[in-house]
Amino acid sequence: MTQDRGTSQNGGGMDDFVLDGGSASAVAQTPPPLARLGGPIADLSYRNYDGPLHNRAIRWWVIAVSRVRYLRVRWWFWLFVALSLLPWLFTTVIMYFQSQTGGVAANSPFFDNTVGQKYAVHFYQTLGWQGFWLFCIALMTGAGAISSDNRSNALLVYLSKPITKGDYLLGKWMSTFLMVFSVALIPSLLFYLYCLLSYYSDGFLKEEPWLLLRIVGACAVPAAIHASLLTGTSAWSKTPVLAGATYAGVYFVSGIVALAVWGIRFRGDFSQGLLLRHLSIGGIIDGMNQNIFGITQHITAWQRHRGVQQLTLAPPSFWAMLAIAAGLCVIGIVAARLRIRAVEVVAG
């Protein structure tokens, strides 16, 4: 008969086990896990973290997502999102009625049956109507993105972490971009699906095969421009409200000024001065989208000295629009980058 003694591994005062020799199989169950944990009382003081640490690749995503998380719980944000969906709702409804009444409404100003842009025109129009709400959503996301960080000195926290200025900037830019992009893209994709299901037999896909790509591009345009300019404005301010107000000011004033200058120079002649009329933030977005969708506008306009006329307007020069749009993006990003200088991490 043997007696087994379990030994205590940590001075936790484990008693010796005295096992009956007969139950030799029970020997396998030597001192219970408590000994491995270092005794019955847990050590609640500081523990080191030796777990996994990702590499850099997704840092900007973390930054972008944090802004979204912040907005997700704010009711006013969802209000604006709902409002921005109204244009799509409207378009869907009139399309539906048109399909039901079979062409009666085909001559209304909402429809344009020119081949190649019969459906694209809806996307173009609705995105245009949505433009103001997209601008609002961009403001909500972007105005406070960097300016509130400036105010609370958050850069000190960011820069002591393993991220670069580029990561930070990308994350901030992405938060506005993705927000605007999703709010534009998701309803448009749903509408596309609706059209696909309803009008496939009418040649929806065949007539306008690249429409899907054009939609993605057109949604990206306002997103990119707003994101860049807002990030730039936000970086130079310490108050979100001020940054937002500044950008809103620029947005509206540029629109007013462009129209005013065009009106004076070309005396309200719609067929002229196309480029000038589009020289505002909203105008550039509109111009780019017109190019992306390849829309030739047919409008009925009242001209001075000539009365009501039917006009055919090609989109404004693609390269000019692209250059300006790209330029705006670059300006915004560079401005932001300049401002996020290596902050004095520790003051002397």
Added chain:
Amino acid sequence: MPVASITNLTVRYGSKTAVNDMTVQVPDGCVGLLGPNGAGKSTLIKTLLGFVKPAGGHGQVLGLDVATQGLAIRQKIGLMPEQDCHIPGMNAVTFAAYAGELAGMPAKDAMRRAHETLEYCGLGEARYRNVETYSTGMKQRIKLAQALIHGPKLLFLDEPTNGLDPAGRDEMLALIRDISHGKGVNVLVSSHLLPDIERTCDQVIVMQTGRVVTQGLVAELRRMTTVQVEVDLKIASAEFVNAMDRRGARVLQQFGSNYRFELPDNVADAGRELFAAARDSGAQLRGFRPAVRSLEDIFLEAVE
């Protein structure tokens, strides 16, 4: 094995040379970084964080080169800045978890660890409130928590007791002492409050004008070269001084009823001399202790 070492480092900001040919080894454990304003402490910290491209020389932190591996360094160290800083619109838990994610932790680990770290730093129910509503003491704690969250091996603390009331200061110093002893975290504390450094750090580095002027174990730096005692009497007494004088001791300093005596080296029992002198002179002895150089004395001597 030093936790960080700098060799012949030169750092320039434009035309101004902040640090010139500096060499220092930062030992492991809890180290105090002292120096007058403008001594280059902040430049040293920025360099160790991998922000600054040195104009000359090189340095390494935890085995990583400061000039080329800045990002990897920042993943292994934590910084508790001096100024107020926080991420807007978050409560403590979200903030700490976010800081962890920025350092590369997976989201779930970051959240779990956030709670643990906040508990350790002494933020209880307040952790669910927006950080912007916090008092100074709580802001200091959350700054410490966000520095600790990813389990750094080296922690920089810049004026950690800034703005804390005496109770808060005690707690913060106890935290620093706890984390730097026995938990495997090396701590570098930069502060102007020398008694705080005395309470937490085992070693100090003293800098001035971009160079290290003194460095070593606090215990050794404080040792006296001669036998000196600090004595407290109830009331200042000239007879006591005379009695001590007769025993071969001389007075070095006096503040009111507090004296510092230097005794002859062969005195084996200082207490005996003092008690005897007190009895002879009728003075009331209220305390005596072997004198050590205070950190303040060490510091002032080093920089002057």
Added chain:
Amino acid sequence: MIFLEHASRWYGQVIGINDVSCAIPPGITALLGPNGAGKSTLLKLVTGQLRPTTGVVSVLGMHPFANPRVFQRLGYCPEIENGYDDMTGREFVTLMGAMSNIPSSRLTGRVSEVIEEVGMSDRCDRKIGGYSKGMRQRIKIAQGIVHDPEVLILDEPLNGLDPMGRREVTGLLQDLAVRGKCVVVSSHILYEVEQMTRNILIMAKGRLVAQGDIYEIRGLIDSHPHRIAISVDPARSSGRELAKRLLDMPYVLSLRFDDQNAAKMEIETRAPELFYSQFPDIVLENGFVVTEFDSPDNNLEAVFRYLVETPNQGVGMSPALPPAPARVRVGAK
């Protein structure tokens, strides 16, 4: 020079200070207290930014609220750091001096004088926006003393200064005190206060807790008997033997050994005088070799802790609490 009589001030329902009566004499007085104790309210009342809801506040014999005659003889260095970033240090001090009715003929000279006193002569022509914390602190003090006030109120004046700067400013304040000014310093850094002055004013939760000399106050705190720590040389004397002798003394309430150092013990007594007078005899007659003895709580930090003793406000557990000491209780006989 400063008198408060049953002064109270509340903001809506929140109490700032509650029935505080005190007299602050010339010299340096330190105002201490945990955060939220009412120190800033007290300072605002004294500097005339607030009016007491009840009671009287009088500075230099006048009511300070919105009283320009008091402002001319009072200097205030608040804790806030921002503002006036576009001015140079000299311009700022000059502006403050001009607002205090210093005649313009003397102004420039006086400004240079105070700037030199605070040690900023070489840097006073740079914009304040680029100043470090310590430099801002010095300029703040300069603007506080430019008009040579009789009363000077300072809120955390040593914040941001390096040890040399601390010494300089402490010296400056002590100098002012010697010249008969009334200097009130509000600070959290107890050991610095200890070096500056022995006169303290402790507040907690809006009430005045204690006022006077640190050591006098200590002597009066009954609830905490005096603690005296004694160490012997273990090679030449037995700590336990000394302990036995001490326990024979009726005024020794309790004695405990340090659990990490068997040669160190701590006694508690309510009759420190008796102890101090008899202790040398005990040591010399029995030949004990005492290496040090000291009263660990005869200092400002202990006084503060005993009087204020607030539980941690809403914070979690404190880590690294010292282990509970092994107490040897006397009195079972």
